[in-house]
Amino acid sequence: MARKLKTKYGKKVYARRKVIVEPVFGQIHTRQGKHLLLRGLQSVAHEWKLLTAGHNLMKLHSYRVNPGT
Known part of the structure; x- marks a missing residue:
């Protein structure tokens, strides 16, 4: 994984992760709490x-x- 992230393509894909999925989990966590x-x-x-x-x-x-x- 670390080797993949050092490539240009790997950095580009990983950067999109913050835009697509991560904020949703953070927003739900903030509103609802840590546990189901x-x-x-x-x-x-x-x-x-x-x-x-x-x-x-x-x-x-x-x-x-x-x-x-």
Whole structure:
């Protein structure tokens, strides 16, 4: 992995990771907290879907309230 990150292509791909995925986990973590509340794979999957749906609705709402930002 370290060798891949030293290449131009590796740096470019890794830099996009911050833009695509990482902020979503950080924003959900800030709003919800560190841990999921339910136990069991199926329950956690449902809770995660609910959290991500809420996150997407918040994004849509903020875009509608403040278009162009």
